[in-house]
Amino acid sequence: MALGVRKLSFALGAEITGLDLRRPMDAAAAAEVRRIWLDNLVVVIRDQDITPQQQVAFGRHFGPLDDHKSLPFYRLEGVPEIFLITNKLVNGKPSETKDTGRLWHSDHSFTTHPTMASALYCKEIPEVGGNTLFTNMYSAYDSLSDGLKKLLDGLEAVHDIRDYAPFRSRNAEQRAEMHRINPAVAQPVVRVHGETGRKALYVSEALTFRFVGMTEEESAGLLKFLWRRSVQPEFTYRHEWRPGDLLMWDNRCAMHMAPADYAPGQPRLMHRITILGTPCGRLYSEQSTVRAAA
Numbered sequence: 001m002a003l004g005v006r007k008l009s010f011a012l013g014a015e016i017t018g019l020d021l022r023r024p025m026d027a028a029a030a031a032e033v034r035r036i037w038l039d040n041l042v043v044v045i046r047d048q049d050i051t052p053q054q055q056v057a058f059g060r061h062f063g064p065l066d067d068h069k070s071l072p073f074y075r076l077e078g079v080p081e082i083f084l085i086t087n088k089l090v091n092g093k094p095s096e097t098k099d100t101g102r103l104w105h106s107d108h109s110f111t112t113h114p115t116m117a118s119a120l121y122c123k124e125i126p127e128v129g130g131n132t133l134f135t136n137m138y139s140a141y142d143s144l145s146d147g148l149k150k151l152l153d154g155l156e157a158v159h160d161i162r163d164y165a166p167f168r169s170r171n172a173e174q175r176a177e178m179h180r181i182n183p184a185v186a187q188p189v190v191r192v193h194g195e196t197g198r199k200a201l202y203v204s205e206a207l208t209f210r211f212v213g214m215t216e217e218e219s220a221g222l223l224k225f226l227w228r229r230s231v232q233p234e235f236t237y238r239h240e241w242r243p244g245d246l247l248m249w250d251n252r253c254a255m256h257m258a259p260a261d262y263a264p265g266q267p268r269l270m271h272r273i274t275i276l277g278t279p280c281g282r283l284y285s286e287q288s289t290v291r292a293a294a
């Protein structure tokens, strides 16, 4: 099957044409999507008119789907594989997912089974904005000097959900529960991609504040440099959503963030599926301290 491919930016991202996901994808088409996705880190299939079940069927071509126990918010009624990201009221209350992804991150890096891929299907989007930004972490790693690469290759960093700034405003009970479900983990600072064999930086401003074996103060300078380097404009792609876009990214080699770049009153609704990954990192048992609230 010949699919069309159009690159969306120099750094990462490609649009795939020639698919209608109302019809089941065959194995050959799925293999081609996977190849395009591995080459481009982010793929977008536009103008799709699919049901939640059809989105789930698409995701299953790439691996088993997460049931979202590590972030136990909204699942679509009857389709627990679909997680709702929305600023709309849910059961008359402000949505728990309205500020999802405000800082750069890679999904579920705070677990020992981080998500391989996430795919959002855009249902509603504000008149302007509501964009999502992506960055290529292979490029970030490749851009470093040999000396720094060598230093980083042997390091691990702590990823702890309690350090995630937007969660600090949640109540103590909710935070304790989040930590119980997701104890701190140590992840390699340089992650080797299981399919491409390429090295990618794997630290984020959302979740990484210290290297294993170092204090937060000692780690801060180098981590800040890495966060900044990771998101240099030339490594990024900014997606302007249209309803009907299905976009899938690779969490092993890309980070993403969703700025609050839209009028708060305007509805934004995404249906997300999360494709499970292979184990990465280890539980971090050393006594870990919570960062003082800023």
Ligand code: OGA
Residues within 6 Å of the ligand: 085, 100, 101, 107, 118, 120, 131, 132, 256, 257, 258, 270, 272
């Ligand atoms: C996510 C996420 C960003 C967005 O789904 O993991 O960070 O644009 N979402 O909604």
Ligand code: MN
Residues within 6 Å of the ligand: 101, 105, 106, 107, 256
């Ligand atoms: Mn995310």
